[in-house]
Structures are given as C-alpha cells and as structure tokens.
Amino acid sequence: MTDANQQGAAAPQQQAIETMQVEERRFPPTAAFAAQANAQPGIYARDFDELWATEAGRIDWFEPWTTLYEWEPPHAKWYLGGTLNVCFNCVDRHVEAGRGEKIAFHWEGEPADELVPISYVDLQRRVVVFANALRKLGVKKGTAVAIYMGMVPELPVAMLACTRLGAPHTVVFGGFSADALSDRLVDMGCEVLITQDEARRRGTTVGLKVIVDEALEAAPGVRAVVVAQRTHGPVAMTPGRDVTWDAACAGLSDDPASCPCEPMDAEDLLFLMYTSGTTAKPKGIVHTTGGYLVGAATTHHYVFDHKPETDVYWCAADIGWITGHSYIVYGPLANGATSVLYEGTPDFPDRDRWWEIVERYGVTILYTAPTAIRSHMKWGAEHAAKHDLSSLRLLGSVGEPINPEAWIWYREHIGGGRCPIVDTWWQTETGMILITPLPGLTTTKPGSATKPFPGVDVAVLDEAGEEVGPGGGGYLVLRRPWPGITRGIFGDPERFRDVYWSRFPGLYFAGDGARIDEDGDYWLLGRVDDVMNVAGHRLSTIEIESALVSHPLVAEAAVAARADALTGQAIVAFVTLRGTAEGSLAMMEELRNHVAHHISPIAKPANIVFTPELPKTRSGKIMRRLLRDVAENRPLGDTTTLADPAVVGELQERAAGENAGEE
Ligand code: PRX
Numbered sequence: 311m312t313d314a315n316q317q318g319a320a321a322p323q324q325q326a327i328e329t330m331q332v333e334e335r336r337f338p339p340t341a342a343f344a345a346q347a348n349a350q351p352g353i354y355a356r357d358f359d360e361l362w363a364t365e366a367g368r369i370d371w372f373e374p375w376t377t378l379y380e381w382e383p384p385h386a387k388w389y390l391g392g393t394l395n396v397c398f399n400c401v402d403r404h405v406e407a408g409r410g411e412k413i414a415f416h417w418e419g420e421p422a423d424e425l426v427p428i429s430y431v432d433l434q435r436r437v438v439v440f441a442n443a444l445r446k447l448g449v450k451k452g453t454a455v456a457i458y459m460g461m462v463p464e465l466p467v468a469m470l471a472c473t474r475l476g477a478p479h480t481v482v483f484g485g486f487s488a489d490a491l492s493d494r495l496v497d498m499g500c501e502v503l504i505t506q507d508e509a510r511r512r513g514t515t516v517g518l519k520v521i522v523d524e525a526l527e528a529a530p531g532v533r534a535v536v537v538a539q540r541t542h543g544p545v546a547m548t549p550g551r552d553v554t555w556d557a558a559c560a561g562l563s564d565d566p567a568s569c570p571c572e573p574m575d576a577e578d579l580l581f582l583m584y585t586s587g588t589t590a591k592p593k594g595i596v597h598t599t600g601g602y603l604v605g606a607a608t609t610h611h612y613v614f615d616h617k618p619e620t621d622v623y624w625c626a627a628d629i630g631w632i633t634g635h636s637y638i639v640y641g642p643l644a645n646g647a648t649s650v651l652y653e654g655t656p657d658f659p660d661r662d663r664w665w666e667i668v669e670r671y672g673v674t675i676l677y678t679a680p681t682a683i684r685s686h687m688k689w690g691a692e693h694a695a696k697h698d699l700s701s702l703r704l705l706g707s708v709g710e711p712i713n714p715e716a717w718i719w720y721r722e723h724i725g726g727g728r729c730p731i732v733d734t735w736w737q738t739e740t741g742m743i744l745i746t747p748l749p750g751l752t753t754t755k756p757g758s759a760t761k762p763f764p765g766v767d768v769a770v771l772d773e774a775g776e777e778v779g780p781g782g783g784g785y786l787v788l789r790r791p792w793p794g795i796t797r798g799i800f801g802d803p804e805r806f807r808d809v810y811w812s813r814f815p816g817l818y819f820a821g822d823g824a825r826i827d828e829d830g831d832y833w834l835l836g837r838v839d840d841v842m843n844v845a846g847h848r849l850s851t852i853e854i855e856s857a858l859v860s861h862p863l864v865a866e867a868a869v870a871a872r873a874d875a876l877t878g879q880a881i882v883a884f885v886t887l888r889g890t891a892e893g894s895l896a897m898m899e900e901l902r903n904h905v906a907h908h909i910s911p912i913a914k915p916a917n918i919v920f921t922p923e924l925p926k927t928r929s930g931k932i933m934r935r936l937l938r939d940v941a942e943n944r945p946l947g948d949t950t951t952l953a954d955p956a957v958v959g960e961l962q963e964r965a966a967g968e969n970a971g972e973e
Pocket of ligand 1: 707
C-alpha cells in the first residue's frame with residue numbers, strides 16, 4: 311500500500327491530494343499558428359471509433375484490419391486481423407514514394423566534426439544489409455534480440471532491421487550496468503545481442519563491449535554478438551560468438567528485394583521496454599505492432615504539429631528509453647520526418663552545444679525533459695543567447711512535471727516567447743502521449759499538461775473511486791484503452807494485474823496523482839508515493855519544488871518527507887543554488903518563507919539541505935526514494951542506477967550536518 315492509500319483510509323472525507331498552488335499565467339495560441347495547425351477545432355469532438363479507425367490510415371497495411379479493438383480489462387487488442395511491417399512503414403514506403411533523398415536523420419557525433427546526413431534511401435540500404443546479416447546469424451520472425459548501444463546510427467538501423475524480420479527487440483540503455491543488462495537478456499530469452507566497442511561520452515570513451523562480456527557470463531542463452539566499431543578501440547572478441555558489424559555485413563546485398571519486410575500480425579510482439587517498479591525485478595513492458603505504430607505516428611503528427619516537408623525535428627532523449635522509441639524512431643520515421651540524432655551530452659565541449667545544433671540544422675521542433683531544461687537554466691541563458699534559435703516554432707517537455715518557472719524560462723530563453731510548449735504526459739506503459747496540449751488549439755498554462763489527447767478517456771478519482779470535481783486532486787486513471795497501451799508485463803500476467811489494475815478494478819491506474827482545474831485542465835502531481843502528509847495535509851512534492859525553484863537563487867530542488875512526531879511527516883528540501891550563491895542559515899530561512907508565501911506555511915520545509923548536485927538516475931530523474939532515505943537517516947537502498955553514486959554519500963554528510971543544526 312502506498313502512503314497515500316493508508317492516509318486515505320484514515321481520513322476518507324478529505325480529498326485525495328490537496329493542492330494549493332495557483333498558477334494564473336495563460337498562453338493562448340496565436341491566430342497564425344492556429345491557422346496552419348494539424349489539430350483543428352472539432353478534433354476533440356471526434357467519435358472514438360471514427361478517430362482511431364481513420365488515423366490507422368496513416369499506416370500502410372498488407373492486410374486490412376477487420377475489428378478496431380477488443381477490450382476485456384486488462385487485455386486490449388487493436389486492429390485485429392490486420393497485418394503490417396513497421397520497417398516498411400518507417401523506411402521502404404517513403405523510398406517507394408520517391409522521397410528517398412529526404413534526410414531521415416542528421417546524425418551528429420559528440421566530436422563536433424562528425425556530421426553524417428542519412429537519407430531515407432541510405433537508411434534503407436543500411437537496414438537491408440544489416441537485416442541480411444542478422445538472417446545469416448539465424449535471426450528470424452520471433453527471435454528475441456537485445457541492443458545495447460549509445461546514440462549511433464547503427465542503433466535505429468538495428469531496431470529497424472529487427473522489425474523488418476519480425477524479430478522482437480529490447481533496447482537496453484547504454485548506461486546500464488552488466489547486471490541490469492544480463493537480467494533483461496535472461497528475462498526476454500535473447501539469442502543475439504547487438505552492441506558497440508565503446509561509446510563516446512564527454513570527450514572520453516566508455517567500454518560497452520567489456521560490460522557485455524561481463525553480462526554474458528550470466529546470460530548463456532546469447533549465442534551471437536555483433537559489435538559495431540564506433541571508436542575502433544581494443545576489445546576482446548570471443549571466437550564463434552562475436553563478430554564485428556562490418557564483418558557480419560560483408561558482401562551482403564542492400565537491395566530491398568533481397569530481404570522483404572515480414573508481414574506481422576497487428577498483435578505480434580514488437581518490443582519490450584524494461585522499466586523499474588517497486589520491486590527490484592524490472593518489468594518487461596510489452597508493446598505490439600499495429601496499435602503502437604498508429605498511436606506513436608498519430609500523436610507525433612498532432613502533438614508536435616509535424617510537417618514532414620518543412621520541419622527539422624529533434625527529440626533530445628536517448629533511444630534507450632520509451633521516449634526515444636516512440637518519438638525518435640517509430641513515430642517520426644513513420645511520418646517521414648527529418649530528425650536530428652545527437653550522440654553526446656548537452657555540455658560537451660561547451661554548454662552551448664545544443665543551441666549550436668539547433669542553429670546548424672535549423673531545428674523547428676525541440677522535445678526534451680524538465681531536468682535538461684533546469685540544467686540549462688542553471689548554466690545560464692547566455693549560452694542559448696549566443697546562437698540563432700529563430701528556426702524553433704514548437705517546444706515539448708516530457709518525463710516529469712515541469713516547474714512553472716522552468717516552463718517560463720524555456721519559453722522565453724529558448725522559444726523566444728513565440729513557441730507554444732507542449733507538456734506531454736505519458737509512460738513506458740502507455741507507449742504514446744496521452745495528456746497534452748494540442749498546439750494551435752490549446753491555451754497553455756505553465757505546469758499543466760492540459761487535456762487528454764482526443765479519444766483518450768482520463769479521470770481523477772478519490773480513495774473510494776469516485777470522480778473528483780474541478781479543483782480536486784486524486785488518482786489518475788484511464789477508463790478506455792488506446793492503441794499504444796501495453797499488452798502486459800512479459801511473462802508475468804499476475805504482476806500486470808496487481809500493479810496497474812487492482813487499485814480501481816477495471817481501470818488502468820497510472821500511479822500518478824493529478825488535479826483537474828476549473829477549465830478541465832490536468833496538473834500532474836507526481837507519483838502517488840511522492841505525496842506527503844504534513845499535519846493532516848497532503849502535499850505534492852512537485853508543488854513545493856516548484857515554489858523553491860521560483861526563487862531567483864534556486865537552480866533545482868527536490869523534496870522528501872521524514873517522520874515527524876508532531877506533524878506526521880515533515881518536509882526536507884534538497885536544494886541546488888545557482889552560480890555562486892551559498893547555502894546559509896539565512897538562506898534557509900529565506901527559502902522557507904518563500905515557500906510559505908507561495909503555497910502555505912504548512913508546506914514550509916522543516917530542513918533544507920544545500921547540495922551542488924541532486925542524486926539522479928541515468929535518465930535524469932531525481933531519485934526520490936534515496937532522498938527519502940537520506941531525509942529519514944536510513945541506510946541507503948540500491949544506488950546502482952544512479953548517474954553518479956558519489957552524490958548521495960556527500961548528501962548524507964550534509965544532511966547529518968543540517969539535522970544537527972536544526973531549530
Ligand atoms: O510520473 C509520470 C512521469 O513519468 C512517469 C513515466 O515514466 P517513464 O515510464 O519513464 O516514461 C517517461 C517518458 C514518457 C509518469 O508516470 N511523467 C512523464 N511525463 C510527465 C510526467 N509527469 C508529469 N508531467 C509529464 N509531462
């Protein structure tokens with residue numbers, strides 16, 4: 311049971327989550343944007359069946375589907391009877407339609423002199439050769455393949471080659487450890503692994519093949535390893551098992567006819583994406599072929615207002631996460647997009663690298679995460695100011711609630727005050743964006759993901775499962791399926807029911823808290839186990855964090871609760887200050903008053919721990935579980951998924967110091 315559930319049982323009269331912050335800034339669409347927008351008035355009134363039936367027409371089907379969907383919670387199926395191939399839709403059909411010369415990816419290596427434009431016909435040749443290589447290694451329809459790489463062109467090529475053959479893949483983020491990799495290889499039963507010698511990171515190299523070798527000791531089912539040579543660094547090759555990418559491809563045909571696209575059933579497994587839950591074992595989230603592709607392509611078209619002829623689109627996520635699957639690879643390629651694919655970090659060699667990239671390619675649409683935006687805020691707006699960002703016309707955010715101050719900073723300093731911002735809520739499990747503004751239609755509010763995507767049926771419920779009215783907070787649920795919904799946890803139907811379907815029977819419970827305001831706009835309040843109860847008031851961590859970040863000297867903040875004899879829970883804030891500002895008792899008092907002023911005295915942190923860095927996962931999420939442990943002075947749990955494990959040791963010391971000096 312989560313804290314929130316327990317508290318709800320004790321106090322059933324209260325609304326599930328109290329919210330206090332009031333955000334009054336409004337940004338209506340301009341007439342010029344609205345006139346050219348893909349989303350036009352009337353889209354929200356579209357009939358559910360009509361909408362998803364029509365949108366399925368973005369995809370080329372080998373055999374047309376006969377039944378739109380079947381729904382027996384928790385099981386959904388979409389486009390029954392249809393057959394298709396994802397690689398055909400993402401690559402071949404664009405070449406066949408005469409668009410082969412169009413750029414699919416502007417690939418840019420971390421060393422800034424490596425710029426490789428990859429057209430759709432180049433992509434097709436690379437995919438066909440590599441699919442032929444995989445075939446030679448015995449990969450066929452149904453063979454499970456793992457991919458463990460950095461952001462190199464071979465990564466999307468490998469994914470597309472798998473889908474061409476009908477081989478399901480799992481992409482494991484290149485920052486994961488050997489244990490994390492072997493767990494996934496074993497769970498999925500992977501036979502073939504595709505990797506690279508070394509990855510480039512911040513001017514140095516990270517050995518991936520070394521980690522693979524260690525992982526494979528615990529994953530004996532992997533019989534072949536393909537190694538792309540990114541750095542040509544020295545790596546050990548196991549004879550009979552390991553082969554370089556070039557050797558595997560040598561002499562093979564790049565003629566699409568030599569390796570036809572396998573017709574797949576709409577419900578055949580496309581990929582697994584592993585995600586963490588409340589237990590140590592990662593969940594293999596199942597995505598199938600037809601519904602996923604329709605969902606990713608449709609949302610990419612409307613949410614990003616994507617125009618294939620003129621836009622240069624950049625989703626600055628890593629392909630190793632669901633965001634990269636849906637919005638770097640499958641959605642954009644299905645829509646014939648020209649995208650940027652960048653290998654490196656935002657601050658290498660300098661903190662203006664991203665803005666240099668935007669200027670170089672004339673990026674029009676940028677999609678990133680609040681944590682990245684806050685890093686740029688911390689580094690200062692002068693880095694963006696050095697570059698011409700006037701090509702940008704739309705900005706997106708995903709991954710966590712965005713603090714209103716970060717939203718405003720993004721709008722002003724990156725979007726030049728003219729670009730609509732789409733704050734998109736979704737999950738690994740949802741496969742596609744579900745709550746989002748539609749640019750050209752939606753009046754946006756900093757911090758709100760606004761409205762459910764057309765055809766998506768969202769509600770906010772209280773403890774008892776009753777819908778809460780405008781202004782109320784509670785649990786976010788989905789009442790109807792959508793095409794990209796996960797079909798389950800690989801090999802574990804019990805856990806699937808338990809995690810997502812047992813809190814409110816028959817409804818998908820996303821694990822997030824949300825509030826609906828008087829206009830029907832949704833405000834995501836974070837995971838429900840990030841909800842605190844202070845003196846009988848339930849408070850969302852994000853609201854307090856946003857209040858802290860709205861102080862001009864605060865760069866980043868995270869809050870956690872510790873037990874308190876008087877108030878039940880007390881709030882501990884972990885704060886990173888901007889530039890050269892120093893933490894002090896006076897500063898702590900100022901910030902506590904600032905929060906009191908912005909939210910309520912109840913929300914005042916009991917302590918503030920100043921820290922140069924917050925503990926983050928490699929995907930950039932703040933590890934709140936660890937912060938709770940630090941706040942409670944508990945021994946720390948697993949820290950292996952942290953980007954920099956040293957951060958928490960230092961944090962514990964600082965927290966111990968602060969606690970000693972507590973008032
Ligand atoms: O808590 C929500 C948060 O990220 C969770 C999903 O994480 P993951 O499966 O890793 O997928 C991230 C990319 C889709 C959600 O349960 N989240 C994601 N987007 C938002 C968000 N929280 C608030 N606002 C968002 N826009």
